[in-house]
Amino acid sequence: MFFMSNIEQNIIKAGFILPETPAVAGLYSPAVSSGNLVYTSGQLPLKAGKLIEPGGKGKVNDLRKDDAFHASKIALLNALSAIKTVTGSLDNIEKIVKLTLYVSSETLFSSQHLVANGASSLLHEIFEGRGAHARSAVGVAELPLDASLELELIVQYQPSAQ
Numbered sequence: 046m047f048f049m050s051n052i053e054q055n056i057i058k059a060g061f062i063l064p065e066t067p068a069v070a071g072l073y074s075p076a077v078s079s080g081n082l083v084y085t086s087g088q089l090p091l092k093a094g095k096l097i098e099p100g101g102k103g104k105v106n107d108l109r110k111d112d113a114f115h116a117s118k119i120a121l122l123n124a125l126s127a128i129k130t131v132t133g134s135l136d137n138i139e140k141i142v143k144l145t146l147y148v149s150s151e152t153l154f155s156s157q158h159l160v161a162n163g164a165s166s167l168l169h170e171i172f173e174g175r176g177a178h179a180r181s182a183v184g185v186a187e188l189p190l191d192a193s194l195e196l197e198l199i200v201q202y203q204p205s206a207q
Contacts (some may be wrong), residue, residue, distance in 0.1 A: 052135035055171040066126040077128035080195040087195040088123040090116035106151040117163035120196035132202045141178040150184035157182035
């Protein structure tokens with residue numbers, strides 16, 4: 046029998062599906078736990094292994110801010126997929142602790158916080174009260190694969206009784 050978690054149902058209601066965890070591109074794990082916290086590696090806005098941004102990649106500026114807002118949601122879904130590999134179910138997440146978003150920014154672009162609102166708003170929508178979190182949004186010169194952004198997530202979860 047197939048079981049879909051409440052959080053995964055909320056993801057569908059928000060117009061998305063939880064993807065498969067993206068393949069790693071180096072010597073790291075997509076997510077690791079320490080105590081009752083799960084830390085993700087940086088997640089890019091990938092769908093089926095390809096960057097989703099128009100043209101495939103590039104720096105964010107005021108003209109591309111809306112594209113990056115959407116891309117932050119895709120990177121978040123990849124992070125949640127990685128977290129699920131550790132927690133077993135997204136329903137085991139008790140609290141979203143911290144979201145960090147790195148935005149590949151053109152000179153003088155200072156709206157990284159607005160780009161991060163994409164991921165933050167989706168967290169609030171699918172986790173409701175558990176989705177409130179601390180956050181950093183940082184502009185950087187370059188990111189892997191020339192992606193527009195990279196997202197990290199820390200969550201608190203309740204390990205299942207074995």
